[in-house]
Amino acid sequence: MKFIKNQKADDTLDLVCRMCPLHLLEPGEKLACLNKGQVLEVLTDYDGALEDIPAWCDKCGQEFMGLEEDEDCYKLYIRKTK
């Protein structure tokens, strides 16, 4: 798993308190509103997302940039590549 720090994002998707499979449904909807090259920050407290989101990015052709652990959630960063 790639850890990154202080990554800036163009938009944030807050999935804290929300369960599987929202972390696999909502990033796609949110990315659709961004331009190519922009970065989406996904906040989640669901451990399963740490494996699922990078895998989802591979499958959908988006770039998973890495994650940062925050006080009460994980922050995962996706760059829109298509």
Added chain:
Amino acid sequence: MKNVYMDHASATPVHREVIEAMLPYFHEFFGNPSTVYDMGSKIKGVIEEQRAKVASLIGAKPNQIIFTSSGAEANNLAIKGVVFAKQKKGNHIIISSIEHHSVLNTARFFERMDYEVSLLPVDKQGLVDPDRLANAIRPETIMASIMHANNEIGTIEPVSELAAICRERGVIFHTDAVATVGNIPVNVNELNVDLLSLSGVSLGAPKGIGALYFRDKVRLMPLIHGGIQESGRRGGTENIPAIVGLGKASELASQGLADQMNHVEGLRNLLVAGIHERVDQIVETGHPDRRLPGHASFCAAAIEGEALIFMLNAEGICANTGSACASKALKTSPVLVAIGIPPDLAQGSIVFTLDSSNTVDEVEYVLDKFSFAVEKLRSLSPIWREQKAA
């Protein structure tokens, strides 16, 4: 005998247009909105249309609305959802002493879990003092929940002022607007609230449907874990006919509200003036001006409210002693206690809640039957005889 319904705070009749809008979703479009075939996706689209209608009624965005099964569930989701999501922040909740049981008992639930609850007092007219709220806030305060208007005494709270205090201090603010949405204009941005509960019961929608508004960035732990319904915030297959009913009722509620308010306020004033004219030793409860337009509430000396309700019922009149949920408990209303009504006087509580379907003739009928019933009950009351003799 006439039938006169003046208990619209407990339930409203479902509008005919609402029933017609709902009907296709029982049989023709019955599918599950989570399915991917055409019927499912069409129904999913219908849900989103209703969400937009409910949002529009209160000045919200569609994605800020969660459908629930009732106003009580919306209140539970607001409080439990926020407190569980923010439990690392603290352990303190603030409510007023005149909240509906769905707020009061949710706060008590947290008290059993070692949370601290501050119950804000109200003045004799039922108003929460903003300074008291400001003084009650501590670093560990998670949220405050203060109702928009009280269903038993009709008082409208200074919610925008209260919410602004909480916003400034980083405390989440929720309001139970079940008594106001559909009766007076309600706008979440003007009220400045983070969460707001509403119910179909007071809107001419069917029972079994409500909604919670939540401001962006407010995190909510679901009460019902399940699938992807309501964006993962409330599991369970959606009650489509009821959601359509709430959407249609919201659309209707936003039309002609000013006329409706004028109409019911006029009738209410007639009722209040008539009661004071015909019945002595009766006090009006709640605020004289800051109150719901169709709401008239009283406490009559030397009267048992339940007996009065039964006598009015025998004349075809539906009214209430307090909240629909509490009136069977035969316990002094905590709301009346909170506004300082002595327990013996509080026993004689009666609440009329009118809507646009009520007429001047009905008010006259109620005045006749009401004054007769009070006189009759007092003639049987030893307390009344003692008072008279004294």
